[in-house]
Amino acid sequence: MERPLDPIFSPRSIAVIGASRRRDSIGFALLHNLIADQFSGAIYPVNPHASSVHSLKCYPSVAAIPDPIDLAVILVPRDKVPAALDDCLAHGVRGLVVITAGFSETGPEGAAREKELRERVRAAGVRMIGPNCMGVINTDTAVSLNATFAPTPARRGSIGFVSQSGALGVAILNVAQDLGIGLTQFVSMGNKADVSGNDLLVHWEDDPETRVIAMYLESFGNPRRFTEIAKRVSRKKPILVVKSGRTAEGARAASSHTGAIAGTDVTVSAFLDQCGVLRANTIEELFDVARALDRCPLPQGFRVGIVTNAGGPAIMATDACVNLGLQISELSDATRAGLRAFLPPEASVANPVDMIASATAESYRRTLAAVLDDPSVDMALVINVTPLLSNPIDILEAVGAVARERTKPVLAVMMATDEFYEAIKETTHLPPVYRFPESAARALFLLARYAAWVRRPAETAVPAFAVEDAAVARLLDTVADGYLDPADAFRVLDLYGIPLARWRQVPTREEALAAAGEIGYPVVLKAVAPDLVHKSEAGAVQVDLRNAAELAQALDRMTASVAAAGHAVDGWLVQEMARGGHEVIFGITTDPRFGPLLMFGLGGKYVEVFQDVRFGVPPLERGEALDMIRAIRGFKLLEGVRGEPGADLDLLADVLLRLAQLAQRHPRIQELDINPFLAAADHARALDVRIRVGAR
Numbered sequence: 157m158e159r160p161l162d163p164i165f166s167p168r169s170i171a172v173i174g175a176s177r178r179r180d181s182i183g184f185a186l187l188h189n190l191i192a193d194q195f196s197g198a199i200y201p202v203n204p205h206a207s208s209v210h211s212l213k214c215y216p217s218v219a220a221i222p223d224p225i226d227l228a229v230i231l232v233p234r235d236k237v238p239a240a241l242d243d244c245l246a247h248g249v250r251g252l253v254v255i256t257a258g259f260s261e262t263g264p265e266g267a268a269r270e271k272e273l274r275e276r277v278r279a280a281g282v283r284m285i286g287p288n289c290m291g292v293i294n295t296d297t298a299v300s301l302n303a304t305f306a307p308t309p310a311r312r313g314s315i316g317f318v319s320q321s322g323a324l325g326v327a328i329l330n331v332a333q334d335l336g337i338g339l340t341q342f343v344s345m346g347n348k349a350d351v352s353g354n355d356l357l358v359h360w361e362d363d364p365e366t367r368v369i370a371m372y373l374e375s376f377g378n379p380r381r382f383t384e385i386a387k388r389v390s391r392k393k394p395i396l397v398v399k400s401g402r403t404a405e406g407a408r409a410a411s412s413h414t415g416a417i418a419g420t421d422v423t424v425s426a427f428l429d430q431c432g433v434l435r436a437n438t439i440e441e442l443f444d445v446a447r448a449l450d451r452c453p454l455p456q457g458f459r460v461g462i463v464t465n466a467g468g469p470a471i472m473a474t475d476a477c478v479n480l481g482l483q484i485s486e487l488s489d490a491t492r493a494g495l496r497a498f499l500p501p502e503a504s505v506a507n508p509v510d511m512i513a514s515a516t517a518e519s520y521r522r523t524l525a526a527v528l529d530d531p532s533v534d535m536a537l538v539i540n541v542t543p544l545l546s547n548p549i550d551i552l553e554a555v556g557a558v559a560r561e562r563t564k565p566v567l568a569v570m571m572a573t574d575e576f577y578e579a580i581k582e583t584t585h586l587p588p589v590y591r592f593p594e595s596a597a598r599a600l601f602l603l604a605r606y607a608a609w610v611r612r613p614a615e616t617a618v619p620a621f622a623v624e625d626a627a628v629a630r631l632l633d634t635v636a637d638g639y640l641d642p643a644d645a646f647r648v649l650d651l652y653g654i655p656l657a658r659w660r661q662v663p664t665r666e667e668a669l670a671a672a673g674e675i676g677y678p679v680v681l682k683a684v685a686p687d688l689v690h691k692s693e694a695g696a697v698q699v700d701l702r703n704a705a706e707l708a709q710a711l712d713r714m715t716a717s718v719a720a721a722g723h724a725v726d727g728w729l730v731q732e733m734a735r736g737g738h739e740v741i742f743g744i745t746t747d748p749r750f751g752p753l754l755m756f757g758l759g760g761k762y763v764e765v766f767q768d769v770r771f772g773v774p775p776l777e778r779g780e781a782l783d784m785i786r787a788i789r790g791f792k793l794l795e796g797v798r799g800e801p802g803a804d805l806d807l808l809a810d811v812l813l814r815l816a817q818l819a820q821r822h823p824r825i826q827e828l829d830i831n832p833f834l835a836a837a838d839h840a841r842a843l844d845v846r847i848r849v850g851a852r
């Protein structure tokens with residue numbers, strides 16, 4: 157069955173509109189690539205000023221071509237693109253690649269030209285790559301399409317690569333060539349006027365030849381659709397993304413903790429995590445991981461066995477693994493005894509297994525086999541510092557032979573010469589090779605992460621809580637654009653079944669004293685005033701007031717301190733004094749394009765100091781909520797250290813799930829902070845909340 161992008165990737169005939177005789181032009185380079193890479197179909201250069209180009213008969217227009225055309229590549233100057241497009245559509249062209257620049261990347265006028273282009277292409281039911289792109293490659297030998305002007309060709313392999321940047325696309329092809337990495341297809345998608353990264357994900361989803369999808373992205377056109385598609389596709393094959401602008405986009409202006417910590421980049425990472433997409437920091441790292449994903453089976457866990465002939469790099473590898481969150485396997489007594497039987501007495505048979513410098517290819521073979529066969533090992537990292545006498549290629553061959561007979565991933569770190577690397581460039585049967593332990597450890601880590609994602613049961617049910625959403629909406633409607641009154645914010649949480657410290661909000665001092673009597677001493681007093689959101693800073697919080705006298709005194713002091721901070725007190729919040737447990741934070745922030753984002757982490761004053769938080773995207777499943785909680789660095793605190801009782805993790809997950817539902821059902825909530833939420837073992841509850849509502 158033909159797929160929508162087949163006319164672009166597998167055309168039987170191509171018109172090159174703007175083919176040029178000038179050797180330094182891209183119109184020449186592209187035509188040359190088509191011919192040099194031996195395109196299997198027919199090529200029709202189009203140029204009204206030439207009768208032949210590059211040994212091919214040239215046509216004055218597409219209309220003059222006597223045969224049907226599947227794909228037209230357009231590289232004429234900007235102002236001639238609409239006419240060329242007309243010609244193509246009239247001739248029944250089925251796919252377009254528009255190389256020409258000068259569209260939305262240049263400003264509003266260009267954007268208008270691009271919009272027109274898109275509308276006409278879409279109306280005709282034809283798919284288009286570009287404009288402002290470098291072209292497409294399909295290495296399938298039945299097609300052999302290189303419709304780019306890149307100087308480096310691509311070799312056949314199993315990675316589908318899409319780059320938003322054309323210039324970087326050239327670099328990507330170079331690096332791939334250097335590392336001996338093969339691609340199925342390569343797309344420089346330029347301005348994405350029609351075909352987007354999402355379309356390519358769908359295209360590669362069921363393409364059996366494409367085993368790994370790699371993307372260099374600068375922006376997400378439609379993040380929600382991306383999440384939806386990526387979540388599905390990443391269960392079938394790994395998706396690796398380098399998203400540039402990690403820091404440049406910066407944090408949005410926000411007054412909540414959650415909003416301030418969640419810069420756009422954090423949002424992007426949370427979204428990618430949520431859909432099982434692996435994020436690489438650099439193109440180099442992307443290829444490091446892609447090679448491992450391409451050549452290795454997936455590991456069953458996070459435990460690494462290390463085999464080496466030198467101590468130093470093994471220590472570096474161990475550090476790198478542990479820092480990433482991998483575990484160093486504890487080899488069994490039987491494995492160690494087995495190793496002891498043939499390794500020299502100076503060797504270390506505990507993990508990392510150091511066979512010392514005299515290790516031969518045979519030592520590698522036997523040692524790696526023993527390590528891989530140990531049930532505590534999920535994957536292996538083999539390190540070789542080229543010794544004087546043995547040939548590193550023999551060693552790598554031995555390692556590869558052992559790996560092929562087993563179903564655990566094996567990565568090799570070869571600290572060898574450039575000649576060695578040159579010699580293995582063309583090979584595909586050997587394990588992926590890295591120059592340094594850190595890059596191999598990173599690849600192993602992402603391999604294990606991906607494997608864990610694939611193992612996780614797909615879409616278990618997202619819980620739905622029975623909630624009076626109409627009542628919540630009415631509370632939110634009390635504010636046009638700004639903060640909810642603290643009492644209303646507590647009511648929202650209460651309606652959503654989130655436990656609260658007992659509280660009363662009252663207008664007068666006398667009522668505050670009465671409320672404290674009802675709640676029971678000791679109490680906490682907080683002043684309520686318009687726009688008073690950071691209460692402690694204004695002296696508007698007093699804890700542990702043990703009796704009416706202390707409360708009365710606090711009321712006096714607070715009236716003065718809040719006035720001094722420039723606020724007029726218009727009420728009092730009296731709360732039970734909560735004790736025990738750890739302060740955590742729950743938050744919601746909303747990205748204008750990505751939608752709501754949830755946050756969990758260590759709360760109270762620790763928020764600013766440690767920023768020990770995790771993000772998640774609703775809808776959340778229970779497992780995902782628990783993962784967010786477990787993933788914070790301070791999780792051990794919540795589990796309970798030194799004999800103190802641990803927090804109720806199920807309850808914390810429950811709060812996250814309820815907030816996920818709140819965020820989804822009430823998009824007017826722009827920001828919400830519950831800080832702190834006291835994660836006490838037996839009596840967990842929210843002590844402070846603020847909710848900012850956006851304009852309708």
Ligand code: ADP
Pocket residue numbers: 657680682689690691692693697699731732733734735739760761831832843844
């Ligand atoms: P804000 O965040 O506006 O400064 P909070 O209401 O969060 O004000 O109070 C500041 C701190 O006071 C909290 O982080 C917490 O340590 C403590 N606190 C607040 N309410 C209570 C309470 N009901 N019981 C015990 N401690 C509290």
Ligand code: MG
Pocket residue numbers: 831832844845
């Ligand atoms: Mg607070």
